[in-house]
Amino acid sequence: ETGVTQSPTHLIKTRGQQVTLRCSSQSGHNTVSWYQQALGQGPQFIFQYYREEENGRGNFPPRFSGLQFPNYSSELNVNALELDDSALYLCASRDKRGGYNEQFFGPGTRLTVL
Amino acid sequence: DQQVKQNSPSLSVQEGRISILNCDYTNSMFDYFLWYKKYPAEGPTFLISISSIKDKNEDGRFTVFLNKSAKHLSLHIVPSQPGDSAVYFCAASNTGNQFYFGTGTSLTVIP
DSSP, rough: OOOOOOEEEEEEEOOOOEEEEEOOOOOTOEEEEEEEETTOOOOOEEEEOOOOEEEEEEETTTTTTEEEOOTSSSEEEEOOGGGGOOEEEEEOOOOOOOGGGOOEEEEOEEEOOO | SSSEEEOOSSSETTTTEEEEEEEEEEOOOEEEEEEEEEEETTEEEEEEETTOOOOOEEETEEEEEEEETEEEEEEEEEEOOOOOOOOEEEEEESSSSSSSEEOOOEEEEEE
């Protein structure tokens, strides 16, 4: 059973560009959440996907968007990158029937915006 | 608006002693709380949780206490071990979909 994986590990972009981050959920998990962790801060909830539909969203602008695929893997897309978007982006997966103690995080993608 | 706060950025404890990590929250509607542990270059891993109907939950060396009237929870680690050195995040939820995390406390257990 593989855990949650994310790609790429690191990424450098310039302001105004667009970026796509990827997450493969743990086998059997149908719900994926994305978090942004800025330096010195805790993770902040961006949104959650369940059965390919957005199922909850935090306080992030529409230029943050996502997708979930039939195999439950997910993408996070960020358009018009800003310097403040520099952060560690974490995804977490779980089975919606399970408790949050069964939510597993990936290692994250470190995004740097110059 | 930071709804979950961890006011101690760091904590150092001698091996074998008790580590106490604190967390305060502002939203009285939160009904589920978790603690996560994070090592460098890894994602957070679940440690222990508590629902608002309880005031204590224990799992081995780890105990979480919840004081709803004070909107405060704490994580006790007894005895502390060097492998416990990590960043600890508390998190809270009232919907089951969105979790609010604190800023973390970096624990160092000194051998």
